[in-house]
Amino acid sequence: MADRPSEFALIAELFAPLATTPGAFALSDDAAIAPVRAGHDLIVTTDALVEGVHFLAGDPPDAIARKALRVNLSDLAAKGAEPAGYLLSLSLPQRIDRTWLEHFARGLGEDQNAFGVPLLGGDTTATPGPLSLTITAMGHVPAGAMIRRSGAKAGDGVYISGTIGDAGGGLAVLQSGGGPAELIERYRLPSPRLALGRALRGVASAAIDVSDGLLADLAHIADVSSVRISVEAARIPRSAALRALWGDTPAAIVHAATAGDDYEIAFTSAHEEQVMEAAGQAGVSVTRIGHVEQGAGLVVHDPEGREIAVARAGFTHF
Amino acid sequence: MADRPSEFALIAELFAPLATTPGAFALSDDAAIAPVRAGHDLIVTTDALVEGVHFLAGDPPDAIARKALRVNLSDLAAKGAEPAGYLLSLSLPQRIDRTWLEHFARGLGEDQNAFGVPLLGGDTTATPGPLSLTITAMGHVPAGAMIRRSGAKAGDGVYISGTIGDAGGGLAVLQSGGGPAELIERYRLPSPRLALGRALRGVASAAIDVSDGLLADLAHIADVSSVRISVEAARIPRSAALRALWGDTPAAIVHAATAGDDYEIAFTSAHEEQVMEAAGQAGVSVTRIGHVEQGAGLVVHDPEGREIAVARAGFTHF
Numbered sequence: 357m358a359d360r361p362s363e364f365a366l367i368a369e370l371f372a373p374l375a376t377t378p379g380a381f382a383l384s385d386d387a388a389i390a391p392v393r394a395g396h397d398l399i400v401t402t403d404a405l406v407e408g409v410h411f412l413a414g415d416p417p418d419a420i421a422r423k424a425l426r427v428n429l430s431d432l433a434a435k436g437a438e439p440a441g442y443l444l445s446l447s448l449p450q451r452i453d454r455t456w457l458e459h460f461a462r463g464l465g466e467d468q469n470a471f472g473v474p475l476l477g478g479d480t481t482a483t484p485g486p487l488s489l490t491i492t493a494m495g496h497v498p499a500g501a502m503i504r505r506s507g508a509k510a511g512d513g514v515y516i517s518g519t520i521g522d523a524g525g526g527l528a529v530l531q532s533g534g535g536p537a538e539l540i541e542r543y544r545l546p547s548p549r550l551a552l553g554r555a556l557r558g559v560a561s562a563a564i565d566v567s568d569g570l571l572a573d574l575a576h577i578a579d580v581s582s583v584r585i586s587v588e589a590a591r592i593p594r595s596a597a598l599r600a601l602w603g604d605t606p607a608a609i610v611h612a613a614t615a616g617d618d619y620e621i622a623f624t625s626a627h628e629e630q631v632m633e634a635a636g637q638a639g640v641s642v643t644r645i646g647h648v649e650q651g652a653g654l655v656v657h658d659p660e661g662r663e664i665a666v667a668r669a670g671f672t673h674f
Numbered sequence: 675m676a677d678r679p680s681e682f683a684l685i686a687e688l689f690a691p692l693a694t695t696p697g698a699f700a701l702s703d704d705a706a707i708a709p710v711r712a713g714h715d716l717i718v719t720t721d722a723l724v725e726g727v728h729f730l731a732g733d734p735p736d737a738i739a740r741k742a743l744r745v746n747l748s749d750l751a752a753k754g755a756e757p758a759g760y761l762l763s764l765s766l767p768q769r770i771d772r773t774w775l776e777h778f779a780r781g782l783g784e785d786q787n788a789f790g791v792p793l794l795g796g797d798t799t800a801t802p803g804p805l806s807l808t809i810t811a812m813g814h815v816p817a818g819a820m821i822r823r824s825g826a827k828a829g830d831g832v833y834i835s836g837t838i839g840d841a842g843g844g845l846a847v848l849q850s851g852g853g854p855a856e857l858i859e860r861y862r863l864p865s866p867r868l869a870l871g872r873a874l875r876g877v878a879s880a881a882i883d884v885s886d887g888l889l890a891d892l893a894h895i896a897d898v899s900s901v902r903i904s905v906e907a908a909r910i911p912r913s914a915a916l917r918a919l920w921g922d923t924p925a926a927i928v929h930a931a932t933a934g935d936d937y938e939i940a941f942t943s944a945h946e947e948q949v950m951e952a953a954g955q956a957g958v959s960v961t962r963i964g965h966v967e968q969g970a971g972l973v974v975h976d977p978e979g980r981e982i983a984v985a986r987a988g989f990t991h992f
Contacts, residue, residue: 381822381823381824384824385753385822385823385824385825385898386718386719386749386752386753386823386882386883386955387718387719387749387750387753387755387820388717388719389718389820390708390710390715390716390717390718390812392708392710392715392716397707397708398676398707398708398710398711398716399705399706399707399708400705400706400707400708400761400794400795400810400812401704401705401706401761401795402761402762402763402795402796402810403763403797404763404764404797404802404806404808406765406799406802407802408802409799409800409801409802410799431704431705432705434704435703435704435705437705443697443718443719443720443810444720444765445721445722445808445810446722447722447724447806465890470756476718477718477719477720479720479721479722479773479808481724481727481728482724482727483724483727483803483804483806484724484726484727484804485724485802485803485804485806486800486802486803486804488722488765488801488806489762489805490720490797492718492720492761492763492810494708494718499753502705502707504699505699505702505703505704506699506702506703511748516846518730564704564720565704580702580703587774589815591813601675624966641704
């Protein structure tokens with residue numbers, strides 16, 4: 357898992373306690389045995405986080421660890437999967453020291469306990485560049501029950517969990533020097549909607565977790581499902597804190613819906629009653645924001661039914 | 675899998691043809707279904723490569739892609755596993771363009787065909803730092819048959835495949851401006867010993883692929899197996915090209931055995947005849963270089979039986 361004797365000792369000390377499943381061999385081997393479950397598909401997903409792109413250099417190490425795990429769990433959530441394990445690949449700049457790693461491991465440990473997902477293995481290396489970490493997460497769904505991106509059908513409703521734009525607002529606030537802590541918290545620490553994802557199996561026709569931005573991610577569903585998605589801007593749920601920060605104009609709503617990093621679940625379904633039941637079971641608010649129709653692409657309407665031009669459909673990392 | 679519309683289109687065009695298994699959904703989803711096989715364990719491993727640490731900035735993109743895949747397949751090989759799929763996480767600096775990505779995808783495609791291992795999914799992001807890539811590879815072994823690091827026993831022989839130090843020599847040659855192409859090739863393009871790993875199931879008591887350096891990696895086996903490993907320096911197999919480059923002194927041998935990046939399989943076994951049979955089946959040379967005894971740690975002897983001091987047990991990335 358690592359490159360030099362002292363680092364081996366440190367990683368063993370800090371990370372081995374997180375390898376709480378027999379298949380991880382306490383991180384003493386080159387490889388692990390994946391947590392396969394009879395009658396289930398094993399869902400795998402991977403997401404990388406880079407300092408200065410997905411988090412800020414000054415972010416607390418425990419928050420970085422937790423965000424890396426949570427954005428991967430969010431992918432599992434949108435597929436209806438229950439987390440079963442993860443691999444962690446860490447590229448560390450010279451300045452990272454023992455204290456940093458201790459806080460990082462503590463944050464990771466807290467979250468893996470909270471979400472019931474053991475560390476299976478990983479890799480640690482040095483980098484002359486920014487801190488980077490890649491997590492590969494695995495989860496279970498009953499065989500054939502993974503919620504795909506490609507199942508949206510004309511006539512389905514379009515739904516979103518929670519509120520949109522808070523993480524984008526939090527980032528703006530961090531970059532400008534100060535503002536509501538609840539928005540910063542949403543940027544630093546997304547909440548993977550695992551209970552909702554599970555409850556949406558067999559209910560949602562398509563789902564995606566919102567990382568690029570609500571409109572960009574809905575456009576992905578429209579694209580792979582070969583349908584058009586129509587969204588009513590005024591229905592997009594936004595928190596009081598974000599509305600106070602950015603206002604209620606169409607431009608502010610589009611800003612929220614393209615900011616990204618929300619890690620809410622956007623989904624489609626033909627079964628409104630079951631959707632609301634799933635939301636109740638999961639204890640998460642769910643809002644209907646539009647519908648699916650024949651055609652292609654994504655359209656956004658204002659309250660008067662006029663189409664809003666959306667120039668920038670998602671946050672551009674690359 | 676990516677962050678902006680144009681990048682989506684490019685990744686889809688270049689990488690989707692590599693997603694040759696139904697569970698990869700042609701890279702159109704957030705997640706894939708892992709290739710589970712009845713009666714088998716699914717082995718998972720992850721390794722990151724960073725520009726300037728694991729490869730050089732000027733290395734050809736197809737060689738970078740192939741090396742990233744091969745070092746992960748090498749981990750599977752040492753565990754006796756047959757490759758079944760992989761996830762790729764790419765962090766790309768601004769200078770990476772379409773031509774670079776085309777060559778990268780071509781190299782990846784050639785190797786995944788050669789090794790029979792499909793792309794399952796991944797993630798692409800920008801980085802302000804060096805090019806980095808993390809691969810998570812999966813493979814199958816019959817249930818319970820994974821070759822561990824921890825099974826070495828007193829009385830076992832210690833073996834190594836191929837020759838040692840060539841990659842280290844290749845790196846030295848690249849850094850100094852010129853030298854034998856075969857050494858550079860060994861640095862750029864390791865050969866995962868998959869056939870040998872398979873043939874060693876039930877024969878090897880412990881195995882590891884040599885990435886940190888032969889002596890460091892044997893020390894890992896000694897450590898987790900709670901045994902001492904004794905190596906005869908003169909028996910460590912080195913190519914004619916490397917001997918011409920570095921000579922035959924004890925210091926040169928230790929240099930080769932600590933250079934790392936060999937991706938040969940170091941292993942222990944009580945069954946010499948079966949080891950040689952496995953080597954023959956796999957068409958790979960295997961050399962007995964020492965033995966396992968009671969105790970702890972690693973000792974290296976010269977031809978007169980004197981212990982050689984090894985100050986630096988492995989290549990230090992970190």
